[in-house]
Amino acid sequence: MSDPLIRADGLSVHxxxxxxxxRRILKAVDNVSLDIEQGSFFGLVGESGSGKTTLxxxxxxxxxxxxxxxxxxDGEVSHDLASLDGPDLKDYRKRAQLIFQDPYAALSPRMTVRDIIAEPLEVMGLTANRAETDERVREIAAKCRLNLEHLRRFPHAFSGGQRQRIxxxxxxxxxxxxxVADESVAALDVSIQADVLNLLKQLQDELGLTFLFISHDLSVVAHTCDHVAVMYLGRLVETAPTRKLFAAPRHPYTKALFSAIPSLDPDDRGTxxxxxxxxxxxxxxxxGCKFHTRCPHAIDLCMREEPQLESEGGHDVACHRWKELMSAVPA
Incomplete structure (x- = not known):
């Protein structure tokens, strides 16, 4: 594995x-530590209100x-995000970007597609003149499957999938x-979701991108991500490579999330x-444990002491009883 592109240590947002x-303190993100490796597709899942978007x-x-x-x-520059400002913040804006959830609300209806795509170049001063800007816009538009005719139109002329490509x-x-792709396919039809996800994976390979993919859809995460972190009430409760996590989830909250994934078998009533x-x-x-108020396996220890992430075999989990519960599962 390469060195992490993003490393968070005890990160909190209050x-x-x-x-x-x-006066009240809202702990949207509380003491989160994680590494996002360069070139990875890192998934972040959890219920609404768990702090995924804030992270x-x-x-x-x-x-x-x-x-x-x-x-x-990234090997070229290193930025401390907690104290970032001035020219360093401007440089970081070029290196880290967000794909919004709603492709209908994210685009200005008064701007052509060409102007929408060109706006970051003009605001950041990344090109010397209009000809250079147009060349860069055409280049990236082609990679996102948009042609020259698309660049002359306004957003209302496009479908949801096309808007998301813009x-x-x-x-x-x-x-x-x-x-950071924040629920970037949630508002799309299933077939269009697959098309956009395949585009993101293709762009990742071509451009060497690193993704933080925030989603509620666990089936999408299983198909797309290399590594997954599960978040509950502002904290990480479990994180592991995707195959390991889906094959053997350790935290009761993760197990509850996975049990809710619909089956393709029409005769499977589910459990x-x-x-x-x-x-x-x-x-x-x-x-204590933030999940103990909803956990069917909570004991007095869970109510008193907050568990910390414990790593074993590259699989981290924050639960006092996970080994006991795993050993109790029938073979």
């Missing part, structure tokens, strides 16, 4: 809510890192190496594990 007499935006320096550290190192072209035009209760509020988190 927001202050309320006024002088009703992605923290790694893009789009929100302030409250505690801990995060570093970007969004991808805009994200790639500055020549980034790190891409989905029902989680009782709602995810706790990030402003009033439970003590």
């Amino acid at each position: 927001f202050t809510l309320g006024g002088l007499f009703d 992605g935006r923290a790694l893009l320096k789009a929100v302030t890192i409250s505690k801990g550290s995060a570093r970007y190192d 969004s991808i072209a805009r994200a790639l035009v500055s020549g980034p190496k790190f891409i 989905a594990q029902k989680l009782t209760g709602e995810i706790p509020s990030p402003t009033n988190q439970p003590t």
Whole structure:
């Protein structure tokens, strides 16, 4: 494995809510440590409200890192994301980009596709003149399966899949190496999802990209990602190579998520594990293990002490009882 492109150590993103007499701290991301290897397709999964998008935006320096550290190192430059500003922040904007979830809301209806894709080049001053800008726009548009006729049109003339390819072209035009794809296929039909995912994998190979792929769809993650991290209430509860994680999940929360994946067998009624209760509020988190209020295997230790990620065989899990529960599973 190569050196990590992104390394986070104890990264936290906290927001202050309320006024002088009703001040609360919302722990959107809390003490997260992870490595994203260069050239990898790293998946991040979890329920809504688990902090996935906030973590992605923290790694893009789009929100302030409250505690801990995060570093970007592509072999050419190295940036400390927690203290990044000024010229270094401008340089990082070229190297790290975001693909938005909603292709309908992400594009200005008043701009042509050419102008949408060219905007990052013009804002960042990456090209010397219009001819150079047009050449770069045509080059990246062709890689995203957009032709010259497409560049003259406005976004309303395109389908959802075509709009998402425009969004991808805009994200790639500055020549980034790190891409955060935040639910980038969630709003698309299944057949179009496959087309966009295949395009992302092709672009990854051609351009040497590294992806942080945020998704609710575990079947998409299984098909696309090399490594997967599972997030719950602002913390990582399990992370492993995709094959290992899907073959033998260790954390009760991960097992519950995987049990909800629909089967292609029409006669399979499924054995989905029902989680009782709602995810706790990030402003009033439970003590001990954050999942113990919904975990069917919780004991007193889980309520008192918060488990830390424990690594074994490249598979990390934060659960006091995972070995005991794994040994209890019938062979």
